[in-house]
Amino acid sequence: MEFETYHFDAVIVGSGGAGLRAALMLSEKGIRTAVVSKVFPTRSHTVAAQGGINAALGNILPDNWLWHMYDTIKGSDYLGDQDAIEYMCREAPDVVRELEHFGVPFSRTESGKIYQRPFGGQSLNFGQRQAARTCAAADRTGHAILHSLYQQNLRAQTTFFVEHQAIDLIRDERGDIAALMVLDIATGEYKVLRSRAIMLATGGAAQLFRTNTNARINTGDGLAMILRAGLALQDMEFWQFHPTGLSGKGILISEAARGEGGVLRNAAGEAFMKHYAPHARELASRDVVARAIAIEVQEGRGCGVNQDHVWLDLTHLDSALIKQRLPAIREIALTFAGIDICQEPIPVYPTAHYMMGGIPTNIHGQVKTLNDQGEVEVLPNLFAVGECACVSVHGANRLGGNSLLDIVVFGRAAARQLIEQLSHQPLDYFDAPLDLQPVERRIQRWQACDASSSDGTPASLRQRLQTIMETGCGVFRTEDTLNKCIDDLTEFSAQVDKLMLQDRSEVFNLERLEAFELENLLALAWATVHSARSRQESRGAHYRLDYSSRDDDNWLKHTLYFQSQPVNTPRLAYVPVTLQPLTVPSFPPKKRVY
Amino acid sequence: MLTLRFSIQRYLPEQDRIPRMQLYELALAQMPRDWMLLDALEHLRQQDPTLAFRSSCKEGVCGSDGMNVNGKNRLSCITRLSTVWDEVKDKDGIIKIHPLPGLPIIRDLVVDMNQFFQHYAAVQPWLIPPAGDRDHELLQTPTQRAELEGLYECILCACCTTSCPAFWWNPDKFHGPAALLAAQRFVSDSRDQHTQTRLQALDDAYGTFRCRNIQNCTANCPKGLDPSGAIRALKRKMLTE
Numbered sequence: 001m002e003f004e005t006y007h008f009d010a011v012i013v014g015s016g017g018a019g020l021r022a023a024l025m026l027s028e029k030g031i032r033t034a035v036v037s038k039v040f041p042t043r044s045h046t047v048a049a050q051g052g053i054n055a056a057l058g059n060i061l062p063d064n065w066l067w068h069m070y071d072t073i074k075g076s077d078y079l080g081d082q083d084a085i086e087y088m089c090r091e092a093p094d095v096v097r098e099l100e101h102f103g104v105p106f107s108r109t110e111s112g113k114i115y116q117r118p119f120g121g122q123s124l125n126f127g128q129r130q131a132a133r134t135c136a137a138a139d140r141t142g143h144a145i146l147h148s149l150y151q152q153n154l155r156a157q158t159t160f161f162v163e164h165q166a167i168d169l170i171r172d173e174r175g176d177i178a179a180l181m182v183l184d185i186a187t188g189e190y191k192v193l194r195s196r197a198i199m200l201a202t203g204g205a206a207q208l209f210r211t212n213t214n215a216r217i218n219t220g221d222g223l224a225m226i227l228r229a230g231l232a233l234q235d236m237e238f239w240q241f242h243p244t245g246l247s248g249k250g251i252l253i254s255e256a257a258r259g260e261g262g263v264l265r266n267a268a269g270e271a272f273m274k275h276y277a278p279h280a281r282e283l284a285s286r287d288v289v290a291r292a293i294a295i296e297v298q299e300g301r302g303c304g305v306n307q308d309h310v311w312l313d314l315t316h317l318d319s320a321l322i323k324q325r326l327p328a329i330r331e332i333a334l335t336f337a338g339i340d341i342c343q344e345p346i347p348v349y350p351t352a353h354y355m356m357g358g359i360p361t362n363i364h365g366q367v368k369t370l371n372d373q374g375e376v377e378v379l380p381n382l383f384a385v386g387e388c389a390c391v392s393v394h395g396a397n398r399l400g401g402n403s404l405l406d407i408v409v410f411g412r413a414a415a416r417q418l419i420e421q422l423s424h425q426p427l428d429y430f431d432a433p434l435d436l437q438p439v440e441r442r443i444q445r446w447q448a449c450d451a452s453s454s455d456g457t458p459a460s461l462r463q464r465l466q467t468i469m470e471t472g473c474g475v476f477r478t479e480d481t482l483n484k485c486i487d488d489l490t491e492f493s494a495q496v497d498k499l500m501l502q503d504r505s506e507v508f509n510l511e512r513l514e515a516f517e518l519e520n521l522l523a524l525a526w527a528t529v530h531s532a533r534s535r536q537e538s539r540g541a542h543y544r545l546d547y548s549s550r551d552d553d554n555w556l557k558h559t560l561y562f563q564s565q566p567v568n569t570p571r572l573a574y575v576p577v578t579l580q581p582l583t584v585p586s587f588p589p590k591k592r593v594y
Numbered sequence: 595m596l597t598l599r600f601s602i603q604r605y606l607p608e609q610d611r612i613p614r615m616q617l618y619e620l621a622l623a624q625m626p627r628d629w630m631l632l633d634a635l636e637h638l639r640q641q642d643p644t645l646a647f648r649s650s651c652k653e654g655v656c657g658s659d660g661m662n663v664n665g666k667n668r669l670s671c672i673t674r675l676s677t678v679w680d681e682v683k684d685k686d687g688i689i690k691i692h693p694l695p696g697l698p699i700i701r702d703l704v705v706d707m708n709q710f711f712q713h714y715a716a717v718q719p720w721l722i723p724p725a726g727d728r729d730h731e732l733l734q735t736p737t738q739r740a741e742l743e744g745l746y747e748c749i750l751c752a753c754c755t756t757s758c759p760a761f762w763w764n765p766d767k768f769h770g771p772a773a774l775l776a777a778q779r780f781v782s783d784s785r786d787q788h789t790q791t792r793l794q795a796l797d798d799a800y801g802t803f804r805c806r807n808i809q810n811c812t813a814n815c816p817k818g819l820d821p822s823g824a825i826r827a828l829k830r831k832m833l834t835e
């Protein structure tokens with residue numbers, strides 16, 4: 001096959017908050033940068049973030065980054081790396097102020113400062129009182145941040161490859177990752193982008209589950225590219241189920257609704273969170289609240305005809321406050337459930353939301369893997385940032401408001417590192433030839449069409465996969481559900497092998513894009529179920545009914561998963577959690593109560 | 595049994611010289627109360643995987659799925675199926691879907707938005723804060739912040755601009771309502787240092803003043819924003835300053 005080839009110093013895959021923050025710094029420094037995105041930048045899913053971004057600014061209550069650090073470590077159920085968490089929490093006030101200067105229209109306090117709201121899992125003085133640490137632009141914070149970052153990139157004249165789908169990383173003959181294969185969606189042309197450094201910022205993948213808060217495009221492409229390149233994914237058993245998805249739909253009702261005073265009630269009208277988290281109640285960590293809701297429903301206290309949800313009640317709040325602070329939530333409930341939240345409670349149930357695991361990196365965003373001797377090794381010119389990366393600042397459970405923070409902090413850190421590195425590296429005088437065979441095979445697989453021989457479409461198969469994963473790897477897991485999940489995935493993989501496409505056009509061939517995405521989702525399904533089956537404990541969002549407590553003696557460690565052949569026999573390895581922060585004393589694991 | 599009929603504009607550049615309408619049918623037990631138009635379109639794609647349209651967030655915030663439905667520009671993911679069905683069921687019983695008008699068609703309901711985004715970039719939609727002190731927040735009172743309400747929430751779906759006759763007539767010169775709404779957003783931001791330069795640059799017979807106050811933009815904004823009002827306010831500011 002023949003491909004047009006382009007040359008850059010840096011290629012960033014993804015134009016969400018993480019990719020755009022990095023791109024802005026690179027463009028400003030004059031690095032020849034290209035940003036590749038499946039969708040127009042402002043359509044990236046960062047746009048959907050509602051509640052806000054955490055930083056110990058202390059605009060409402062006195063605050064301290066060390067308290068933020070403590071809360072994040074506790075929230076992570078001690079699986080987060082304390083060096084990375086310290087770095088993030090210390091950088092937070094600075095990156096938020098920077099966003100403000102980029103134009104983010106934050107809501108304001110009477111004194112003109114950035115408004116901050118209380119969010120789950122945050123406290124003053126190491127667990128004493130509820131904090132107010134989440135900087136918010138009403139309940140449209142992600143939109144506000146993403147648009148502002150895109151606008152600044154327009155000013156900085158960043159080069160975009162919009163509506164280009166990245167297919168795979170390409171190694172050169174020396175074995176170094178040297179290029180990226182992309183598909184121009186509008187023309188069907190494949191292009192090779194050669195680059196001295198590549199940064200993956202492809203976002204989340206909760207499309208793996210039937211009920212989710214994620215966009216259709218959130219299919220974990222970057223993670224699957226890493227697996228196909230023979231590298232590792234970390235902690236893939238940890239998926240956050242957000243407690244309050246709109247029942248039946250999965251659309252997010254932000255934690256901001258509880259932060260502003262919303263209460264969860266069961267069918268008897270009882271505010272049940274007091275039984276699960278006597279102090280923090282509605283604002284306990286997400287894993288705790290999600291399990292509480294699932295238990296209420298399982299034990300027959302669910303609301304509605306089918307008793308399949310609980311109520312999120314905001315009716316006692318001042319409706320002027322709701323209109324000012326939660327306008328988008330109000331709009332969502334009205335559009336999708338016909339409910340005015342000022343008058344009626346919202347039916348909610350947990351929904352797949354966020355991937356704590358991902359591509360392992362150090363705090364400079366550089367991708368880590370294991371070498372042949374089983375030692376951790378850094379790939380200097382391959383970066384991952386944002387939700388697709390696992391630094392790991394979220395460990396086994398992410399706190400609300402910490403992901404928007406993660407994406408801008410590490411987007412910036414990775415860009416800094418990349419600039420520093422390129423300035424020391426001599427330019428290659430010639431490019432080593434690329435090994436295009438693996439990616440060509442994959443391309444050819446989906447160039448062929450044969451409507452007659454196929455059973456199902458990529459879209460219908462995605463739904464099937466989502467159901468398998470929700471049943472086998474949901475809020476509660478056991479050896480049995482996980483084994484069943486493996487059997488189902490084995491059968492399902494055979495179905496994908498037989499899939500044939502029907503759309504012959506080269507122009508905007510959605511079916512082909514979905515086929516690539518389906519392969520990616522399937523790769524992540526395997527990573528998730530294998531990692532989950534091996535971890536015989538409950539920690540954060542990974543809850544095993546058959547091993548219901550945390551087991552620090554055996555499991556205070558990160559999972560690394562590699563794809564192998566056949567794919568139902570995994571290769572797993574474990575690396576220690578970094579308990580030593582950069583400059584402050586460690587927070588040793590202790591029992592986690594809210 | 596309820597059979598919904600859709601007439602959808604198709605165009606495959608490799609085989610069609612000009613766009614054509616294709617009829618689709620969707621049989622349902624009854625009208626699903628909570629379905630959006632997008633849910634129906636996804637079912638049609640299961641019947642015919644060659645039907646192309648953009649969509650992503652499914653909740654009306656990414657702005658991907660603007661399309662013209664029964665003559666009005668809307669986002670398929672936040673338009674109730676029952677609404678568009680009610681509009682036609684006592685007439686010909688066919689829901690009519692076209693791409694957003696006035697932009698080149700790439701395929702089926704997918705339009706080329708380049709020109710739209712160029713106009714957006716042309717109004718320099720980025721904050722220019724005071725130079726210097728990056729270590730403190732720029733203060734903004736709640737009243738100053740309130741000036742941005744109804745301006746910053748735009749999702750760039752192009753429903754407004756592609757409903758505007760002034761844009762249809764001069765798509766290369768008239769910025770269109772979405773871009774002008776963005777211009778007004780930065781002119782109204784108390785933190786911005788370039789209000790005067792912005793107003794001067796916008797003072798252009800075509801770029802801004804081609805707006806003839808037809809107000810299709812406001813009628814077609816799926817987010818309930820008022821670009822027409824924003825343009826009036828912008829023009830007023832130009833005249834007074």
Ligand SMILES: Cc1cc2nc3c(=O)[nH]c(=O)nc-3n(C[C@H](O)[C@H](O)[C@H](O)COP(=O)(O)OP(=O)(O)OC[C@H]3O[C@@H](n4cnc5c(N)ncnc54)[C@H](O)[C@@H]3O)c2cc1C
Nearest residue numbers: 014015016017018038046051052166203386387401403404
């Ligand atoms: C509904 C919702 C609400 C949330 N609210 C909050 C909140 O209030 N606070 C908080 O801290 N966090 C929140 N989160 C989490 C947070 O928004 C996300 O984790 C974060 O925005 C992810 O940013 P990102 O830049 O990593 O990825 P994204 O914004 O998802 O961007 C991914 C990018 O990668 C591109 N891409 C992916 N695959 C490919 C490919 N193959 N080829 C080319 N491009 C590709 C996409 O086009 C896109 O540009 C929320 C999440 C959701 C879903």
